[in-house]
Every structure is written in structure tokens, then in C-alpha cells.
Amino acid sequence: MSVQAKTPNWFSKLAHPGVFLSWSQHWIMPLAVLTLITFVIGLYYAFFNSPADYQMGETVRIMYIHVPNAWLSQMVYGLMAVSAIGSLVWRHPLADVAMKAAAPLGAAFTALALFTGSLWGRPTWGTFWEWDGRMTSTLVLFLMYIGLVALWQTFNDQSRGARIIAIFTLVGAINIPIIKFSVEWWNTLHQPSIIKADGLSMPPSIATPLVIMMLAFTLLFFTLHMIAMRSEIQRRRANNLERQHINQTMGISQ
């Protein structure tokens, strides 16, 4: 907690872990309430205020939870990649924390995207699993999340670990489009492409619940992410205090 030589700008002021802890606590409740309201409106639209699709029938309602999770699976990785840059370039502890807190959340949302996609696929395609480009690359993304979560668990030195994990996260971020391309290319090679959900020609009656649900899930992520970041800062602080306490009681002064 040394005093910085030059006066920090507004961003680094807000992003200081201690300052973050104090301002973020006022944000959690409003965010949580906003998330809840958005979910209520979104679910109301999804079930009671939207028609069945003329092609997909009632199963279109699975889309209202599938697409938000699929969107989060990619957005969370994007957020981790941006944090990784912050962690590598400015060595900012809050960026490390943001990266670490996002990984398990991203893994969970990606798992949900796969789960709902498979339940959507059964009535529409006739199988739970199809090696289609989008599902396969989501599966690969899930494996990358699992790897990152496992990597965070194995590092003892969290600040050094953060920079190494940041390097890997960034290489992964650059690779994801390539993997996506290769999987899609592989897919067209082996079978003619099947159903493609057309995002552009969506009637407003379906687009409205979809957009509200996407907003709701995104708000849910940011709420959980903020709480998880706070816990991670507090966990590190408690770890440091415990170590410091043990050192003092054993007479090892620093």
C-alpha cells in the first residue's frame, strides 16, 4: 500500500483494489435488483407474450435461454482477454482478479449453452448432439475454460500465475477464431450444413424476448462477477493477513 509517486488518474483510482471494494459494495444491490426485474420481464415475454415460431414451434422458447448463454460464453472470454492485457501491460492487480473471477462463471455459462443447445437440437435436428460447427467450437471453448480454471487452481503464487495465465488467455483469444474457422470448414467437408438459426430475419415478437433475456443474463453475469471479484480480493487479503500473523507470532519479522 505504498503511496504512488505521481497522482493517479481517475481510472487507476477507481481500479485500486481497496477503492474498488468500497465503491463496488454500493453497486451490488441495485445490480441484483435490476437483474431480477429484467429476468421477470424477459421470462414473461418468453412464455406468455410471444408466439410459437412457424417453423420451430414452441421449441423457439429454448432459444431465449440458449442464445444468451452462447453470447455470454464468448463475451466472458472477451472480458478475460481484455483483463489479460491489463494484467500484462499495467500489471494491475484488479485485472488479475477480474480474469480469475470470470473463468468459472464463463465455464458455467458455456456449459449451459451446450446443454440448452443439445436440448434444442433434439426436437429440431432429431439428435442431442450434432458435430455442427457452432456446437463443436463451443465445446472447444468449454474445454479452454476448464483448462483455465484448473490452471488458476494450481498456481500458488497468484500474481506471477496471473501474468502467465494472461499470456495463455491471449493466445487462446487469438486462436478461438481460427479454431472456429477450422471446425466450420471441417464440418462443411463432412456434411452439408443443417439448420442455421437466422438472426437477421427474426420477427420482432421473437426478437423482443430474446434481447431482454440477453440483457438479463448479461446483468446476471456482471452482478456475479462483481461479487466474485470482491471475494477474491478479500480472499487474498485474508491470506496475506494470516501469513503475516503467523510470521509475527513465530518471530519472523519482515
Next chain:
Amino acid sequence: MNAFFAIITRDIKLALRNGGSTITLLAFFLTIGVIMPIAIGPNKQLLAELAPAIIWVAALLSSLLGLDRLFISDHEDGTLLGLQHAQISLTAITFAKLIAHWLITALPLILATPVLAVMLFMDMPTFLATILALLLGTPALVTLGALGASVAVTLKRGGIIAPILIMPLTMPVLIFGISTTNSLAGPDASNSALLFLSAFSLLSVAFIPFAIALALRTAEE
């Protein structure tokens, strides 16, 4: 430039001195080639059809197996720390070590491929296409594997996490590699897979050494 080649020869000499690991790697590669026919059954046609896939999976798994010894010993005895103060950059050193690692691990696998090709009833064009695809694809496999090894270098349980991390990233190599074999040897020959494989390999080899060097430098701090 001398330092560059000195590192390559040093790594190769070290590997030859305890040559057991290269032999283990070869044995692993060939074992996969043996258990697959046993699992699938001695169906000549089926095996010939699956042969490129079997060889690629065997090559991928073997290259992941050899990962852990790439940087660990240099990290433990302090060589990596010393190399940071060498005349050439850590990226160049990484690149030299990658070349050495390719010569020690990937090249023996490619040389052993004829054995598997015979056991899996590959015909000549498929075999030649597989060799070409392996020559083009293994540099990317080695580079990606080295990235995993550099990330895990300070970890006590790093041996198992590096393959898990790297496996998703190797997906394009696997896809384009097998497609190269199939498209070159197939009836309607096209070289788009070959070009994609070369492009991926080239990009990996050109850019990932910087990431590896950065990870190694961070690990030594």
C-alpha cells in the same frame, strides 16, 4: 548466430545422452498404432480408411507426452535464469529449443510412420500425403506444446495440466492435417487443406515463441 546453434546442439546432445526418453516416445507412438487395430478389429478396409486419423492421434498424444521435459530441467537447474542474460534474446533461445525439440521428438515419430503405415494397410499416395502433412503440422504441434510447457514450468503438477490446456488449441492442426492427407490422396485432389495447415503452422511458429519467452521470463522472476 553461434549461440543459436550452440543451444540446438546442446539440447540434442543432452537428449541423446539420456536417449531413453526418445525411445519411450517412439514406443508410445507405436503402441497406439498397435492397440487401435486391436480395438477396431483386423478389418483391412476399415483400418486403411482410418489410418491417417490413427497416425495423427498417435502423433498428437506422443507430442503431448514429451512436453514436460522441455523446460522443466532447465528451470530447475537455473539454466533458464542464466540464459536470460545471454547475448541473444530469450525468444531466439526459445526458437532454438523448439527446433531441437522438433528434431528430438517429432522427427523420430515421422521416421517411424512407415511401420504404422504397413500395419494399417496404407496405400502409397496416402502414406506420402501423411508424411507431408506430418512434416507441415508437427512444427505447430511442437510450438503449441512448448507454450503449454512454458505456462506450466513452475508448477509441481504441471505434467498433466499442459496437455489439457493445449489440446483445444491443436484442433486446427488435427483438422487440417487429416484433411491434407485425405484431400491429397483422395479422388478429387485439392490443396486448400494443405495451404491452411501450412498457414497455421507458419503463424504458430512465427508468433508463439514470443509468448513462450514472455511466459518463461515471468516464471523466472
Next chain:
Amino acid sequence: MIDLGPHAVYIVSAYAGVAIVTFGLIAWVLLNSKKQQSRLADLDARGVKRRSQG
């Protein structure tokens, strides 16, 4: 409740699965938050203070 048609079971299980995982995630995040706060409170009660707080 509206009629979900012949594929109701898939729709219901998709929503149920998402609900279970989402609530599980929320519970996990909140429990972890409580745990860290109680650790800090415990340390504070034992008089272990941060150096900057002297």
C-alpha cells in the same frame, strides 16, 4: 400455463437445467463471498490488522 406442444419436455428441462445451474452458481458465489468476509472478520476480531492500518 400455456400449452408448450409436443416438445414440452425439452423446453421444461432446458429451463429447469438453466435454473438449477444458475441458482447453483449464485449460491456458490454468495457462499464464497460470505466465507471470505467471515475470515476477514475473524482475523479482525483476533486483532490481526493490515500493516497500513498500523
